[in-house]
Amino acid sequence: MEIRPLKIEDYEIILRLWDKAGLPYKPRGRDSYEEMKRQMENDPDLFLGVEEDGKLIGVIIATYDGRKGWLNRIAVDPAYRGRGIGLMLTRAGEEALRKRGAKIIALLVERSNQASLNLARQAGYVVARDILYLTKRESEEV
Ligand SMILES: CC(C)(COP(=O)(O)OP(=O)(O)OC[C@H]1O[C@@H](n2cnc3c(N)ncnc32)[C@H](O)[C@@H]1OP(=O)(O)O)[C@@H](O)C(=O)NCCC(=O)NCCS
Incomplete structure (x- = not known):
């Protein structure tokens, strides 16, 4: 198993x-081919994947x-879950961010996503219960 840039x-x-x-994503917004290409060109170190036997089985941005x-x-590919790959990706993302100078790392998780919540807690994240997530969007697609 190896971690490599995407x-x-x-x-x-x-x-x-x-x-x-x-996982919900925005194929006509920030996850479109053009957007991802631009982002990867700007931040090639921050797009990471885990590969096993040449197969991509996990990603993090x-x-x-x-x-x-x-x-x-x-x-993480459902067939490969529960093997520590999510934790491994989290740590790899953190390391890449620390190299950039990040001293605080944050993530957003839906309240019902127990697996992700547990993963984040296991990785040392603390839930800020009094904070609400507010956004202003040009459309639902972005
Ligand atoms: C969340 C996700 C990335 C975890 O990947 P994973 O490789 O299975 O996670 P790991 O094996 O590294 O698990 C690490 C910890 O996460 C927690 N965890 C993982 N899967 C869990 C589950 N199904 N239920 C409860 N806790 C879970 C556990 O605390 C686990 O530690 P443990 O194995 O010692 O109990 C994976 O379930 C996934 O791809 N989910 C769908 C996409 C998603 O929701 N992404 C997050 C958006 S915010």
Whole structure:
């Protein structure tokens, strides 16, 4: 098993993995081919995948806004879950963000997503119960 940077050539495989994992994403917004290509070119170190026997079985996208690091879109192929791959990806994303200078790392998890919540807690994250997530969107697709 190895962690490697993701390339835009992986785009279709990444989408298939997100579909298989049941992860919601925005194929006409920030997860479109053009957007992902632009983001990967800007931050090649922050798009990471786990491969086993040449097969991509997990991904994570880290983002750094200059103040804070974020972990996004983590997904592990259902056939490979419960083997520590989610934790491994989380740590790899954190390491990449720390190299960028991030001293605080955050992530958003839906309240009902127990697996992700447990994973985050296991990785040392603390839930901020009094914070609400507010957004302003150009459309539901972005
Ligand atoms: C969340 C996800 C990435 C976890 O991947 P994984 O490789 O199975 O996770 P790991 O094996 O590294 O598990 C680490 C810890 O997470 C927690 N965890 C993982 N799966 C869990 C489950 N089904 N139920 C409860 N806790 C779970 C456990 O605390 C686990 O530690 P343990 O094995 O010592 O109990 C995977 O379930 C997934 O792809 N889910 C769908 C996509 C998704 O919801 N992404 C997150 C969006 S915020």
